[in-house]
Amino acid sequence: xxxxxxxxxxxxxxxxxxxxxxxxxxxxxxxxxxxxxxxxxxxxxxxxxxxxxxxxxxxxxxxxxxxxxxxxxxxxxxxxxxxxxxxxxxxxxxxxxxxxxxxxxxxxxxxxxxxxxxxxxxxxxxxxxxxxxxxxxxxxxxxxxxxxxxxxxxxxxxxxxxxxxxxxxxxxxxxxxxxxxxxxxxxxxx
Amino acid sequence: xxxxxxxxxxxxxxxxxxxxxxxxxxxxxxxxxxxxxxxxxxxxxxxxxxxxxxxxxxxxxxxxxxxxxxxxxxxxxxxxxxxxxxxxxxxxxxxxxxxxxxxxxxxxxxxxxxxxxxxxxxxxxxxxxxxxxxxxxxxxxxxxxxxxxxxxxxxxxxxxxxxxxxxxxxxxxxxxxxxxxxxxxxxxxx
DNA sequence: GTCTATAATCGGATAGAC
DNA sequence: GTCTATCCGATTATAGAC
Numbered sequence: 001x002x003x004x005x006x007x008x009x010x011x012x013x014x015x016x017x018x019x020x021x022x023x024x025x026x027x028x029x030x031x032x033x034x035x036x037x038x039x040x041x042x043x044x045x046x047x048x049x050x051x052x053x054x055x056x057x058x059x060x061x062x063x064x065x066x067x068x069x070x071x072x073x074x075x076x077x078x079x080x081x082x083x084x085x086x087x088x089x090x091x092x093x094x095x096x097x098x099x100x101x102x103x104x105x106x107x108x109x110x111x112x113x114x115x116x117x118x119x120x121x122x123x124x125x126x127x128x129x130x131x132x133x134x135x136x137x138x139x140x141x142x143x144x145x146x147x148x149x150x151x152x153x154x155x156x157x158x159x160x161x162x163x164x165x166x167x168x169x170x171x172x173x174x175x176x177x178x179x180x181x182x183x184x185x186x187x188x189x190x
Numbered sequence: 191x192x193x194x195x196x197x198x199x200x201x202x203x204x205x206x207x208x209x210x211x212x213x214x215x216x217x218x219x220x221x222x223x224x225x226x227x228x229x230x231x232x233x234x235x236x237x238x239x240x241x242x243x244x245x246x247x248x249x250x251x252x253x254x255x256x257x258x259x260x261x262x263x264x265x266x267x268x269x270x271x272x273x274x275x276x277x278x279x280x281x282x283x284x285x286x287x288x289x290x291x292x293x294x295x296x297x298x299x300x301x302x303x304x305x306x307x308x309x310x311x312x313x314x315x316x317x318x319x320x321x322x323x324x325x326x327x328x329x330x331x332x333x334x335x336x337x338x339x340x341x342x343x344x345x346x347x348x349x350x351x352x353x354x355x356x357x358x359x360x361x362x363x364x365x366x367x368x369x370x371x372x373x374x375x376x377x378x379x380x
Numbered sequence: 381g382t383c384t385a386t387a388a389t390c391g392g393a394t395a396g397a398c
Numbered sequence: 399g400t401c402t403a404t405c406c407g408a409t410t411a412t413a414g415a416c
């Protein structure tokens with residue numbers, strides 16, 4: 001019935017793949033490395049996934065799905081206050097990047113490696129997630145919490161958040177929530 | 191005498207390599223592609239560079255050198271005013287990313303692909319560039335132009351700027367300078 | 381400095397037995 | 399569902415002639 005294979009086994013394998021993709025990058029991760037991490041031989045891997053591309057697509061779908069779910073849950077809890085919603089979105093973004101870990105990072109940094117068909121198939125998820133952001137940003141702009149062009153502001157905020165992957169050390173003194181709060185504080189026109 | 195080969199021929203080849211590295215990514219750029227772009231056969235390439243790694247190091251050194259030079263020139267022109275200096279740094283950053291193009295982008299996005307020796311050898315350039323930023327940010331903080339932790343603020347600003355590579359279209363209506371100005375406006379506590 | 385030719389290795393992917 | 403064995407194209411890099 002389902003076009004998409006969602007068995008728990010495949011989920012587990014996808015999780016392991018995400019880990020390697022973040023560590024090494026998609027291009028440098030070989031099917032042999034993936035298989036070893038999964039405790040099987042490289043030939044067996046192709047019983048679960050058609051090819052390497054399909055693994056990437058699975059990871060990225062998982063990452064965007066996660067990001068969407070967590071973000072939606074987070075802003076539900078504070079539906080009225082624009083400032084709380086903005087902070088919640090930033091926190092949710094960093095939560096899926098660092099707490100849940102890996103899949104969302106792959107979605108952000110390896111999207112270009114998707115073949116055109118997979119990219120087209122998954123773009124609605126990315127669009128839905130960005131729409132969530134633009135909505136929250138619009139509310140914040142209307143409440144005069146922040147200033148600027150809705151499009152640019154969301155790009156800048158997401159850029160600042162995404163780039164944390166390159167420098168932030170979760171084992172350091174600051175929590176992801178600290179980062180999110182500090183970013184929001186920085187741009188607020190209080 | 192010189193440890194580093196700085197012939198104009200090598201500079202030209204480095205420029206072409208940078209272009210391909212941005213388009214395809216370092217891992218997916220083959221020496222055959224590089225050679226073809228340079229109008230020679232792949233075997234001849236190794237007369238100019240010891241190996242593929244050395245090409246990457248050359249590109250990244252060029253990119254950081256460019257960024258440093260342009261940034262220093264830009265803030266010299268406005269040595270007194272903290273706001274002008276901040277704006278100048280942001281403009282310079284986007285100028286080396288989009289106007290000069292390629293080499294600085296490679297430095298930012300492919301740094302991880304450097305082998306440890308090359309990375310250690312080039313890190314002083316990256317550190318010098320970041321120090322320039324922290325200095326400008328410190329001045330802006332002291333003048334109460336912006337608020338926050340000096341370390342985090344510079345990371346967030348650089349993240350927002352770096353991520354533009356992923357979405358900004360230079361052939362669109364906005365100039366890189368527009369972007370820089372809008373980012374500065376967004377974070378200013380006027 | 382560039383060429384041709386090729387070595388040596390590694391990559392994704394398949395076939396067929398169990 | 400996993401294994402072994404293997405195909406075969408692609409990749410980095412070298413050797414030696416011109």
